[in-house]
Amino acid sequence: MSHPPHSILDAAPTRVRELLDCAAAETLLWSTDDLRDVFDHQWATPLAMDLGGLGQAMAEQVETLAVSKQLLLRSFGDLLEHERPPLALLQLSKEFAKRCLHSPHSTIPHDVARVLYFTTIAAALSRCGQRISSLSDARILEGIAWSLDCDWLAEKARTVLRSGQQTLTDRGRQS
Amino acid sequence: MTTALQEDNRDHSQPTRWSLVARLHDADETARLAALESLLQRYLPVLEWYLMRHPGLDPHRREDMVQGFVAAKIIEQGILERANQARGRFRTFLLNAFQNYVRDELRRAGAARRTPPGGPLLPFEEAGAVATDESRMDQKLHQAWISQIVQLAITGMEAECAASHRDDVWSIFRSRLLAPLLEGATPEPYGALVKRLKLDSPSQAANLLITAKRMFARHLNVVVSDTVEDSTQAEAELRELKKCL
Numbered sequence: 001m002s003h004p005p006h007s008i009l010d011a012a013p014t015r016v017r018e019l020l021d022c023a024a025a026e027t028l029l030w031s032t033d034d035l036r037d038v039f040d041h042q043w044a045t046p047l048a049m050d051l052g053g054l055g056q057a058m059a060e061q062v063e064t065l066a067v068s069k070q071l072l073l074r075s076f077g078d079l080l081e082h083e084r085p086p087l088a089l090l091q092l093s094k095e096f097a098k099r100c101l102h103s104p105h106s107t108i109p110h111d112v113a114r115v116l117y118f119t120t121i122a123a124a125l126s127r128c129g130q131r132i133s134s135l136s137d138a139r140i141l142e143g144i145a146w147s148l149d150c151d152w153l154a155e156k157a158r159t160v161l162r163s164g165q166q167t168l169t170d171r172g173r174q175s
Numbered sequence: 176m177t178t179a180l181q182e183d184n185r186d187h188s189q190p191t192r193w194s195l196v197a198r199l200h201d202a203d204e205t206a207r208l209a210a211l212e213s214l215l216q217r218y219l220p221v222l223e224w225y226l227m228r229h230p231g232l233d234p235h236r237r238e239d240m241v242q243g244f245v246a247a248k249i250i251e252q253g254i255l256e257r258a259n260q261a262r263g264r265f266r267t268f269l270l271n272a273f274q275n276y277v278r279d280e281l282r283r284a285g286a287a288r289r290t291p292p293g294g295p296l297l298p299f300e301e302a303g304a305v306a307t308d309e310s311r312m313d314q315k316l317h318q319a320w321i322s323q324i325v326q327l328a329i330t331g332m333e334a335e336c337a338a339s340h341r342d343d344v345w346s347i348f349r350s351r352l353l354a355p356l357l358e359g360a361t362p363e364p365y366g367a368l369v370k371r372l373k374l375d376s377p378s379q380a381a382n383l384l385i386t387a388k389r390m391f392a393r394h395l396n397v398v399v400s401d402t403v404e405d406s407t408q409a410e411a412e413l414r415e416l417k418k419c420l
Contacts, residue, residue, distance in 0.1 A: 008326045009224045011357045013318050016325055017420040019356050020395070020413070022388055102400060110396060 036152040039112050043077040043154065047089070061088070076116070080123045080160050087128045094120040094132055115150060118143040119157055122164020129167075137168050144168075192217070192265070192401045196255050214255060215245065221323045222273055225316045231281055244276050264412060265402040266320055274316065317419040324402070324416070328395040329353065335390065343372045347380060348387035 008016070079085050079093060097120060100113035108116075121140055124132040133140060144165045148158060198210035222244065226237040248254045254272050336345035347368060354360035365377035374380050399416075400409040 007224075008322045008329070008357055009220065009319050011322060013321075013420040015356045016318075016322050017417060019325060019352065020321075020417055020420070022352060022391075102397060110393075 032152045035109060035111060035150070036154070038109060039115065039152065039157070040154060042108060042112060042116065043080075043157065044075050046074055047076060047079060047093070061092070077156065080119055081156060083127060085123060085127055087124060087130055087132070090120050090124045090128070091132050094124075111150065114143070115147040115153060115157065118147045118164075119160050122161045122167075124164075126160070126163035126167045137172060141165065141168055199253075199256065211250075215249075217327060218269060218323070219245075220326075221270075221316070221319045224319045225273075225312070226277070228315065229277070229312060232277075236280075236284075240277065240280060243280070244273060248272055248276055264404075266317075266412075270316055270320060274313065314419065317416075321416045321419060324398050325395070327398045328391060331394040331398065332387075332391050335394070343374075343383060344387045344390060346372060347383045348391065351384055352387075 076093060079089055094117060097113050097117035100108045101110060101117060118140070121131075121133045121135075122144055124130050125140075135143070144161050147153065147161055148165075192214065195210045195214050198206055199214075201207050201210065219241065223237075223241055226232060226240055229237075232240070254269070257268075332348070333345055336342060350360075350363040350368065352362075355362045363371075365380045368374065368380045369377055372380070372383075374383070395413075396409055399412050403409055403412050
């Protein structure tokens with residue numbers, strides 16, 4: 001049972017705390033304007049560019065779904081604002097956002113990925129009447145409320161989130 | 176332009192706890208043992224550290240106790256598999272199981288030594304002191320857990336820097352943050368860093384440090400996410416962890 005010199009386990013808790021705070025300061029590294037720009041950019045990003053990265057088979061699926069029924073869903077915004085978006089495409093978008101949340105290599109700030117994650121769930125709920133997440137209603141509502149609190153968030157995304165919030169609240173009242 | 180997912184596809188990070196636990200049931204014994212070893216390497220240092228500092232333990236019994244916990248709880252009772260199905264966080268589950276094991280072992284050892292049933296009663300003040308000691312050790316155990324989480328994030332980041340030939344990122348993170356915070360070293364001045372890393376300017380060094388902090392934050396998020404039910408809980412868990420410090 002030997003530990004290397006300067007084992008972090010022996011470091012003073014206040015020092016470890018400082019290191020964690022420095023990591024938490026990642027959020028401070030992105031200004032509100034940065035986050036607004038990154039989100040707007042992501043909203044306008046072609047679906048094929050990001051979702052296609054999930055693999056060759058996925059790329060073909062995205063292409064098929066995006067042009068089916070003359071939907072012409074070119075971007076994440078097109079998909080999330082559409083009145084009847086293909087559920088499978090929403091699922092792929094949710095997976096993409098989730099992977100961005102998980103991966104240390106993601107170039108999208110976590111806050112933007114988290115908002116994208118809950119916006120796809122909200123769109124599936126309100127536009128397709130379907131759940132695409134195993135999270136509980138309470139957790140989804142919590143995530144939507146958190147997203148709506150982001151002051152950099154564009155109104156078009158807020159509309160989607162609010163409609164998902166409304167759908168879940170109505171369901172809660174009915175049951 | 177490199178998209179987020181193209182970046183993601185370069186991810187060669189460690190297997191998750193879930194995938195390792197799943198491999199504990201592999202038909203191939205070598206794969207089973209490798210998965211167990213990987214899991215133990217992640218979390219065992221915390222348990223060992225705790226035992227080293229536990230005031231009620233005979234130094235000779237510490238090693239036996241770690242091995243006993245691994246054999247009785249992890250291998251025989253499969254608590255890591257149960258942790259996947261259990262409600263609540265993996266940290267709470269594993270640490271509680273371990274503390275209960277240590278208490279049971281101490282009680283058993285104490286009972287063997289006592290002659291009168293139940294043993295002699297401690298004076299009230301002394302009993303209070305024992306409880307305070309235990310609560311202090313509980314807190315220390317959770318603090319050690321956080322430190323280990325941070326260590327795993329640091330290791331992940333170092334590996335990524337090595338794999339992607341970003342020695343500059345690792346070097347600046349180590350000399351400006353890690354060594355000063357954890358080893359009490361003096362932060363290397365930006366001027367010296369510019370020379371050593373052959374950078375253009377101190378502002379380039381400052382930007383490099385921002386890149387390093389972001390990379391560390393992402394690795395930390397990944398490690399914490401691996402100890403909760405899903406990634407959306409990672410932020411709340413990190414807040415909880417900080418409270419212990």
